[in-house]
Amino acid sequence: MPGGGQAGGEFSLIARYFTWPTPSADLGVGDDAALLRVAPGMQLAVSTDLLVEGTHFLAGTDPGRLGHKALAVNLSDMAAMGARPRWATLALSLPSADDRWLDAFSGGLRALAGRHGTELVGGDTTRGPLSLCVTILGEVPAGQALRRDGACAGDEVWVSGTLGDAAIGLALLTGARAPALDAAAAAACIERLEAPQPRVALGLALRGIASAALDVSDGFAADLGHILERSGVGACVEVARLPASAALAPFADDPAVREALLGGGDDYELCFTAPAAAAADVVRAAAQAGVLVTRVGRIVPGAGLALVDEDGRELPPARRGFDHFG
Amino acid sequence: MPGGGQAGGEFSLIARYFTWPTPSADLGVGDDAALLRVAPGMQLAVSTDLLVEGTHFLAGTDPGRLGHKALAVNLSDMAAMGARPRWATLALSLPSADDRWLDAFSGGLRALAGRHGTELVGGDTTRGPLSLCVTILGEVPAGQALRRDGACAGDEVWVSGTLGDAAIGLALLTGARAPALDAAAAAACIERLEAPQPRVALGLALRGIASAALDVSDGFAADLGHILERSGVGACVEVARLPASAALAPFADDPAVREALLGGGDDYELCFTAPAAAAADVVRAAAQAGVLVTRVGRIVPGAGLALVDEDGRELPPARRGFDHFG
Numbered sequence: 001m002p003g004g005g006q007a008g009g010e011f012s013l014i015a016r017y018f019t020w021p022t023p024s025a026d027l028g029v030g031d032d033a034a035l036l037r038v039a040p041g042m043q044l045a046v047s048t049d050l051l052v053e054g055t056h057f058l059a060g061t062d063p064g065r066l067g068h069k070a071l072a073v074n075l076s077d078m079a080a081m082g083a084r085p086r087w088a089t090l091a092l093s094l095p096s097a098d099d100r101w102l103d104a105f106s107g108g109l110r111a112l113a114g115r116h117g118t119e120l121v122g123g124d125t126t127r128g129p130l131s132l133c134v135t136i137l138g139e140v141p142a143g144q145a146l147r148r149d150g151a152c153a154g155d156e157v158w159v160s161g162t163l164g165d166a167a168i169g170l171a172l173l174t175g176a177r178a179p180a181l182d183a184a185a186a187a188a189c190i191e192r193l194e195a196p197q198p199r200v201a202l203g204l205a206l207r208g209i210a211s212a213a214l215d216v217s218d219g220f221a222a223d224l225g226h227i228l229e230r231s232g233v234g235a236c237v238e239v240a241r242l243p244a245s246a247a248l249a250p251f252a253d254d255p256a257v258r259e260a261l262l263g264g265g266d267d268y269e270l271c272f273t274a275p276a277a278a279a280a281d282v283v284r285a286a287a288q289a290g291v292l293v294t295r296v297g298r299i300v301p302g303a304g305l306a307l308v309d310e311d312g313r314e315l316p317p318a319r320r321g322f323d324h325f326g
Numbered sequence: 327m328p329g330g331g332q333a334g335g336e337f338s339l340i341a342r343y344f345t346w347p348t349p350s351a352d353l354g355v356g357d358d359a360a361l362l363r364v365a366p367g368m369q370l371a372v373s374t375d376l377l378v379e380g381t382h383f384l385a386g387t388d389p390g391r392l393g394h395k396a397l398a399v400n401l402s403d404m405a406a407m408g409a410r411p412r413w414a415t416l417a418l419s420l421p422s423a424d425d426r427w428l429d430a431f432s433g434g435l436r437a438l439a440g441r442h443g444t445e446l447v448g449g450d451t452t453r454g455p456l457s458l459c460v461t462i463l464g465e466v467p468a469g470q471a472l473r474r475d476g477a478c479a480g481d482e483v484w485v486s487g488t489l490g491d492a493a494i495g496l497a498l499l500t501g502a503r504a505p506a507l508d509a510a511a512a513a514a515c516i517e518r519l520e521a522p523q524p525r526v527a528l529g530l531a532l533r534g535i536a537s538a539a540l541d542v543s544d545g546f547a548a549d550l551g552h553i554l555e556r557s558g559v560g561a562c563v564e565v566a567r568l569p570a571s572a573a574l575a576p577f578a579d580d581p582a583v584r585e586a587l588l589g590g591g592d593d594y595e596l597c598f599t600a601p602a603a604a605a606a607d608v609v610r611a612a613a614q615a616g617v618l619v620t621r622v623g624r625i626v627p628g629a630g631l632a633l634v635d636e637d638g639r640e641l642p643p644a645r646r647g648f649d650h651f652g
Contacts, residue, residue: 026369026468027471027473030474030556031407031473031474031475031540031556032373032403032404032406032407032474032539032540032541033371033372033373033403033404033406033407033409033462033464033471034371034372034373035369035370035371035407035466035471036369036370036371036372037369037370037468038364038370040366043352043361043362043363044361044362044363044364044370044463045359045360045361045362046359046360046362046413046415046447046448046461046463047358047359047360047415047448048415048416048417048448048449048450048459048461049417049450050417050418050419050450050452050454050459052419052452052453052454052455053454054454055419055452055453055454056452077358077359078358078359080358080359081357081358081359081361083359087372089372089373089374089461090374091374091375091376091459091461092376093376093378093381093457121372122372122373122374123374124374124375124376124459126376126378126381126382127378127381128376128378128379128380128381128455128457129378129454129455129457131419131454131455131457133374133376133417133450133459135372135374135415135417135461136359137370137372138359140361142352142363145353145359145361147353147357148356148357148358149357213358214357214358215358230356230357
């Protein structure tokens with residue numbers, strides 16, 4: 001709000017912590033807007049995510065991991081579209097300008113951005129409750145994006161990596177119901193929660209192969225539900241096939257783990273569909289991206305998600321994923 | 327944070343309040359990312375702004391005006407670049423999902439977006455302290471953007487509209503020092519604060535004429551300072567020429583008004599420079615855009631902003647604009 005203060009603070013914050021070389025931008029941080037050039041024949045993919053303390057992350061979360069996660073959840077949206085991430089903007093609301101916190105936060109963000117060739121081209125910092133809003137811009141060859149509305153009956157349903165780790169990590173941090181993991185397994189789950197690895201390479205490799213895709217942020221069942229709704233189809237998923245990590249696999253019968261596999265959010269794996277005839281291509285793409293993929297079910301005519309056991313018997317409706325205004 | 331709740335709320339919020347037709351997008355709200363096509367020969371201009379309750383606006387601000395303002399401050403960045411606004415994303419953190427509030431907020435946003443041909447193509451809603459983050463995307467013919475770094479000695483300094491109204495409006499709302507305005511004048515100042523009109527048409531008309539430009543959000547003196555710093559020049563501004571509205575003109579000698587003219591933020595006028603030989607072009611462009619412009623000073627070699635009286639005598643350094651971490 002106008003009305004007081006001295007120039008220098010906000011601008012030096014941006015200059016000190018959030019102004020990195022942006023060779024692929026015509027103009028980066030420091031003007032009223034960044035100026036970018038989208039390559040000919042490319043569509044621009046745009047997504048925005050807001051992380052709020054107390055809603056999306058716990059107070060006291062390691063700032064380096066928070067910087068990582070603020071960008072990771074957006075990179076994951078690019079992965080889910082099969083888009084190559086190019087640029088990002090950051091709007092940061094902070095209760096106070098703490099140098100150590102900012103240094104760690106910007107370091108986490110910058111390291112992940114560097115690994116994915118993503119340049120921070122704009123920002124806004126302000127005083128307020130801790131929250132982070134990243135908008136990401138990526139490129140995808142026109143017509144090749146992995147949308148949610150392309151799944152067809154007969155396609156198979158796949159998921160990358162492992163599910164449920166982040167939800168169990170959160171349960172461990174908050175004292176909610178969780179299996180008795182050893183220290184290393186617990187740390188692995190908490191790392192999945194706090195420093196998820198977006199599946200950008202897999203998304204790129206699945207162009208031309210997957211018929212629909214999204215990232216698992218609200219929980220597998222809820223997110224697959226979005227594909228079904230947008231595509232006007234149903235799905236049948238064999239619950240026992242849902243991939244569990246080495247940390248969680250020994251507890252696959254624990255109700256908290258079963259629930260986390262189906263409904264736990266924040267894993268940022270990709271859930272996608274592909275024609276049955278393309279299964280070998282899927283496996284090849286995953287190998288190329290260095291990511292495990294698991295076939296967990298199939299798309300069927302109709303609507304809704306049926307969960308079945310190994311003998312094809314339907315299980316009771318899964319609890320749905322997390323929703324902030326449910 | 328994952329861990330509970332029912333699907334439907336967040337998604338129906340977006341569907342109900344923030345999903346409008348987006349004919350110029352290849353894919354709008356509802357997938358992992360929007361898909362857009364930037365016209366050949368155009369640079370993409372990108373800017374993000376975060377508005378936080380208690381920092382950028384008062385608790386209890388009319389939601390329709392807040393929806394307007396959240397977009398207006400971003401449209402103003404496009405104006406300042408000479409870019410045509412095309413698309414926007416909204417990330418909204420809300421303490422609760424109040425239908426009346428959301429209806430008014432989205433209505434204010436949508437009305438302004440419609441007037442400027444800007445489509446909302448993505449969003450994120452979450453529970454948390456009230457804050458609004460809009461990222462805007464615009465197009466400008468390559469090389470024609472109005473940057474901050476193009477001012478040259480000999481150029482003249484111009485400002486659009488009138489200054490200081492928003493700061494006086496804020497003073498009236500908060501009980502700070504303000505002149506004794508009548509009810510209509512007070513309402514006009516508060517409207518400038520709460521529902522600023524971005525100078526998009528003027529920014530477009532100044533392409534090829536202005537040598538540098540930005541929008542006045544932190545206060546005239548501070549913002550002109552950014553042009554001077556980026557351009558490596560100084561400026562000499564005649565304070566008595568700073569344009570005051572009909573509401574404030576009768577109080578031009580009031581210290582609060584003098585301070586508001588020089589240092590008041592949130593007016594979202596354009597401050598720009600142009601060669602002296604282009605003065606007639608500036609006036610023509612302003613007339614075409616239907617906006618008043620005033621020549622208030624000139625760019626000089628060196629650095630820093632000198633404020634002078636009508637006889638060219640230097641005044642004491644102005645108080646600087648607002649800064650959130652000053």
